[in-house]
Amino acid sequence: MFQVDLKCADCGIAITELPFQPTGDKPVYCRACLQAKRA
Template identity: 50%
Template sequence: MVEYSDMTLTCRDCGTQFVFSAGEQAFYAQKGFTNRPSRCPSCRQAYKSRRDAGGNYASGGGGYSSAPRGDRQMYPATCDECGRETMVPFMPSGNKPVYCSDCFAARRQAAYPRY
């Protein structure tokens, strides 16, 4: 069994020193992490907050943000499947079918069944 002892590290963002405790080292080893933390706890939290709210490809967000979008412009339409009046988040052009949420979900399920 490996013995761990507290070590002092320097934050790469703010330059302050912080303690990488023996308990944290054991946790890192248990999880299979091979690198020591490079940021102090407060900079680590700030980095995670920026990363999670990112919304661009460079931040690992895949181009989508988890931040709320605010009000979304909705447009009236008639479902081409069931004929029900519905609202959609795009302006129907008339050259493609438009579906209400129920019919859209049913068509998606039929096209991509889960195993």
């Protein structure tokens, strides 16, 4: 896990841990927003 200090691109909630290293060229979503986008 990677320790990060980001905010969800949709709801703005703090994201502190990701299973991947973000590259910065794509938005990062929290688990709830990502599931809603996939549905």
